[in-house]
Amino acid sequence: MADNPTPESGERAELHPPSTTSAALSSRxxxxxxxxxxxxxxxxxxxxxxxxxxxxxxxxxxxxxxxxxxxxxxDVSGDKVAVTGRHTALVTIDGEIASDTSANADDVGTALRRAFADTDTAGVVLQINSPGGSPVQAGMIYREIHRLRAKYPSTPLYVVVGDICASGGYYIAAAGDKIYVDRGSIVGSIGVLMDGFGFTGLMDKLGIQRRLHTSGANKGFYDPFSPETPAMNEHAKAMLDQIHQQFIDAVREGRGKRLHETPDVFSGLFWTGEKSVELGLADGFGDTGHVARDIIKAPHVVDFTVKESIPDRIARKFGTAMGTAAVRSIAAAGVRLH
CATH class of the missing domain: 1.20.5 (Single alpha-helices involved in coiled-coils or other helix-helix interfaces)
Incomplete structure (x- = not known):
């Protein structure tokens, strides 16, 4: 038995023969x-x-x-303009008209003043694409346009309407020498609204009690968690009627005899651009290129619109967020030209 190696030991001998191991070590x-x-x-x-x-x-x-x-x-101003030669000055109002948007009275007024003051400006195009907004901001821009037109009587201002020129947007447009629209534009909505919500019925069903303490009888005016009263509604209507009349007077002053007054014109309705020309709310059809080229006769267009820089945008958003939150916590309802 000792002379015959087991298969296992034999396999190990075949796998690792002494001569092979020595060769591997020597070849390293x-x-x-x-x-x-x-x-x-x-x-x-x-x-x-x-x-x-x-x-x-x-x-x-x-x-x-x-x-x-x-x-x-x-570049905090964000309003540098490169001007070369005789041109048509462009100022744009885009979006909601409000103090915390790009369509605010300060920026639009600044752009208009620079456009009119430039000695190479042959005419100004105010391009409006807005559903409306603040009656205060719209009124400020309207009055500034009238002031500039009186100061620079030889420089015309034409309004060009984009998709929509309604309510506060049209309030501003009425100050122009002429208004040009597209046939499919939405024009009009000469009215004022004040909206909000009332939760008193829901609160009664849920058994929720509103605890509001004021130092004045009308301090909680139009609080959404308190019931309406006839006195509140009467006061709100009188206020809205007064703002509406200011709007009507501005349109009548701006459009003059061109306006074809009907019972619906000042009712808050809006129309297509084609119908607005029939009603005298607009003067004709055309875009900015057409007005610059064929009406003002200065095809080169220079944009004077104030472009908001990043720091201004951050500061505006931060400041208005703080102020708006405080105001909206006091008054849930707001007056808008929409």
Whole structure:
């Protein structure tokens, strides 16, 4: 039994014969340990270089962001205009007319003043695409247009309507020399609204009690959690009627005999651009290019619209968010030309 090796020991002998093991050891490179260490060290160096490159990249990206912010802070006005030669000055009112939007009286007034004051301005186009908004802001722009037209009588101002020129937008448009529309534009809505919600019925069903303490009999006027009273409704209607009449007077003053008054014109209805021309709410059809080229005879258009910079936008949003939250917490209802 001892002279006959087991199969297992025989297999081990075949797999690892002494001669083969010696050959493998003899064929191994000299100083192989050093070669392995060099490869490990080289890999570490490459990793450090890659990490350094990424660090430089992120630093450069951060620097680029800082430079961009610094550039925006330097350009706080956002209203630089490059003017060359005789031109048509363009001022745009886009969106809701309000103190916290780009269509506010301060910015629009600034753009209009610069457009009229430029000695190369042959005429001004006020391009309006707005559903309306604040009667105060609209009234301020309306009066500024009248003042500028009187100061620069040789410089005409034409209104060009985009998709919509309603309510407060039309309030402003009425101050122009002429109004041009597209046949599919929405024009009119000469009216005033004051909206809100009433939750008193729901509160009664849920057993919720409103606790409102005021130092004046009418301080909680139009509170959505308190029931309406005839006195409140009468006061609100008188206020809305007064603002509505101001709107009507502005349209009559601006349009004059061109306006074909009907019982519906001042009812808050709105019409297509085609119908608005029939009613005398507008004068004709055309876009900004047509007015500049064929009416003003100055095809080169220069945009004087005040462009709000990033710092201004942030400051405006922050400031108005604080103020609007406080105001809306006091008065849930708001008066708008819509």
């Amino acid at each position: 490179e000299p100083n192989w340990e050093r070669a392995v260490l060099e490869r490990v060290a080289l890999a570490a160096v490459k990793e450090q270089r890659a990490a350094r490159r990424w660090k430089i990249f992120f630093r450069l990206a951060f620097l680029a962001v800082l430079l961009f912010i610094a550039f925006q802070l330097m």
